[in-house]
Amino acid sequence: MSHISYDFYESLxxxxxxxxxxxxxxxxxxxxIFLATGSYRTDILSVFSTILGKEHGTISHILWQIRIPRLLGATLAGAGLGLxxxxxxxVLKNPLVSPFTLGLSQGAAFGASFAIIVLGAGLQHKTGEGITVFSYYPVVICAFIGSLFSISLIFVVSSLKGATREVVVLAGIAISAFFSALTMFIQYFAEDVQVAASVFWTFGDIGKATWKNIPLIAFFxxxxxxxxxxxxxxxxxxxWGDDVAKTLGVKAKSIRMQVFLITAMVTSIITSFLGxxxxxxxxxxxxxxxxxxxxERFLIPVSTVIGSLILVLSDMLARKIIAPNVLPVGIITSFFGAPFFLYLLVRSRDANHS
Amino acid sequence: MRITVKGITFSYNSAPILDNVNFSLESGQILSILGPNGSGKTTLLKVLASILSPKNGAVFLDGKNLAEISLSGKAKIIGYVPQRSEGFNTSVFEAVLSGRKPHVHFRIKKEDIQITERVINVMGLSHLKSKSIMRISGGEFQKVIIARALAQNPKVLLLDEPLTYLDIKNQFEMASLISKATKELHLITVFVLHDINLALRYSDVFLFLKEGRIEAFGGKEIISSEIIMKVFGIDVEIKEMMGSPYVLIKNG
Incomplete structure (x- = not known):
């Protein structure tokens, strides 16, 4: 009998x-496919030979300087967000939450804007590829503080008695609105150039991934x-709930804190560089x-890969739609993500009433 | 193994929920905690499970203070079934397997799977193995939760109203199963039960709790209409049925 069961679990x-x-x-x-698509036409075979170092010239430059950093940026950011x-x-036992719906991303965006505009951290300069932010650390640190602030508020709200899933999400929306207002506030008083920089920067755009910031994103x-x-x-x-977890040897509170800290870190590093x-x-x-x-042993890696896949596909779409121009990928993900969020909300309402 | 409860006091603010509770139990014994709503039964069970820490006093396992045993150490000894369990979308097999957590680091071993399978068979859940615990009946769900605690291989089994969601047949099946497991595996089992007659039939030791204080503790000999009147405020008659006392509620 136990032999059969082992097969059962094995096959699972x-x-x-x-x-x-x-x-x-x-x-x-x-x-x-990502590497082979773009306004400069090429095929998968020459992509392979370029990566293997057999081709030089324009194609090599485009791949190594533009498409590969972009691809790595999309892969890492998608992975980090999916994770x-x-x-x-x-940990919040809530299918409606994510770095964006909880306001972590907006907290990070405000922190980064604050560092750029108020602290003058990001000395901007225009290049052909857009805007590059220098002196990373103040930006990253401020972004991290911003998202930590969001997650702390979420933690307080979610531990209130009778806090339903929807209450937590509403708190996230309030936090997002608050940080968006703060961001606009400092933009209002900033100089034109800084505003342009900061507005451009707030858009989620994978084009901002460079060989300079990719290692840092990858690390986190x-x-x-x-x-x-x-x-x-x-x-x-x-x-199973905190009580049962404790009798199974797991401190739920400590795990929750670790998750909050890590997600705030990952989200803020992605948001600081890519918006x-x-x-x-x-x-x-x-x-x-x-x-x-x-x-979770499978859900964590699978969600991570799916996150990467979604962002890579979205960025391909973002580069196709108005080619040769490129849309910020944040527009694409919001366009498809918002209806999905609504669907989840409606479904969760059904679950509450049944 | 011996569990000794010494001078336990517990309170959230000023009013004590448990007030100087003392008793002890040995392997192979089944204790039923009886008392009206709000008498501190669940709190006592949570203190025994080390989910709550007592304000004063301590619980000793073979003379060792529970508070000094590591979380993972305790998890290998004490299994706990809460009054209400939250469910999530996972298969019956994986739900029971999660009881092996204290014995698993990252890799699940063959032994864990064999123990899980054995418990699932004993609990009569084999036909549901691959079903989601969100799509089984309330009674089956409760069995899964008890199975999870048994898969933990505990030496002390704590169950908070484990039979509430079961029908009469399943109540008796489950109670006799737990009683059998207690004797065969030399467990110390503590039940919180509402049904006095189920308690009388399946436990060896009884603890009457009222307003956080022990009113009576001992074997079947302590069951009397007086103690039930005192604790529950209800007039009963104790009958003898198949060699066991049986509580009948009187009218008016």
Whole structure:
């Protein structure tokens, strides 16, 4: 009998592993398609030979200086947002939350704007590719403080007695509005050039990914991912509630704090460099759950890959729609993400009433 | 194993919820905590589970203060079934398997799967293994929760009104199953129960709690209409049925 059951569990796990492998494969395919698309026409074969170092000249320059940083930026930002959305939905037991719907992104955006305009941290200069922000650290640190502020408020609201899922999301909306107002406030008093810079910068745009900021984004996204993956069994257990988690040896409060801290860090690093990218963190875990269920050992990596996939595809779309011009990807993700959010809201209402 | 409760006092603010509670239990014993609503039954169980820390006094496991045992150490000894459980979308098998958490680091071993399977079989849940716990009946869900606590391989099993959502047949099946497990695995089992007759039938030791104080503690011999009158304020008659006392509620 126990032999049969071992097969049962094995096949369950095997199926989830297969789903993950297929997702990685799909991602790999789009990885190369991404590199082959753009206003400068090229095909996948020359992409391969360029990466292998066999081709030089224009194509090599375009790939290494524009498309590859852009692709890595989309991959990392999508991964970080998918990861953050997944673990936030877990610890708050709320399918409606994500870095954007909780106001973490807007808190980070305000922090970064503050650093650029008030502290004069980001000495801007215009280049052919857009605006580059120098002296990263004040921007990143202020962004982190902004998103920490948001998540602390969310923590307080969610621990109030009788705080429903919707109350938490409404609090997130209030926090977003508050930070958006603050951002506009400092923009109002800023000089024209700074306003232009800051407005342009607030748009979520992958084009701002460069070889300079990618390593820093990668450090936090990969680090956060690996750490949370080691905590996945704890995250599985806290879904039973704090009391039961404690009797299973897990301090739910401490796990929740760790998740808040890590998601604030990951979100603020992405937002500081690429701007606000909405809804990727909300959608990715929902798609992930359809494939692998609630087991965080699989849901975390799957949501992360799906987040990357969503952002890579969205950015391809952003480059296609008004080619040769490029739309900020934040517009695309909001365009598709907002209706999905509404759908979740309506569905969650149904669940509350049944 | 022996569990000793010494001078436990607990309160959230000023009014004590538990007031100088003392008793002790040994492996193989089943205790039923009985008392009216708000008498502190759940709080006492949570103190035993180390979910709440007592204000004064301590719980000792074989002479070792529970407060000095690590969280993961306690998790290997104490299994807990709360009054109400939150569900989420996971399969019955994975839900029961999550009880193995204290014994698992990252990789789930063959042993964990075998124990999970055994518990699922014993609880009569085999046919539901792959079903989501959100799509099974309330009774089946409760069985899953008890199975999760058993999969933990505990030495002390604490259950807060575990039979509430079960129908009569399942109540008796579950109670006799827990009683059998207690004897065979030498557990210390503590129930919070509302049904006195179920308690009388399946436990060896009784603890009557009123306003946080122990009114009586002991074996079947302490069951009397006087103590039930004193604790619950209800007039009853104690009958003898199949060698066991049986409580009948009198009219008027």
């Amino acid at each position: 796990i095997k199926r989830k592993k297969r789903v993950f492998s297929i997702l990685l494969l799909i991602f790999a395919v789009f990885f190369f 953050s959305g997944c673990v936030l939905q877990n 996204v990969v680090g956060g991912f690996l750490y949370l993956l080691t905590r996945s069994n704890d995250l599985n257990v806290i879904k 606000i990218i909405a809804f990727v963190g909300l959608i990715a875990p929902h798609i992930g759950r359809l494939f692998v269920g609630e087991d």
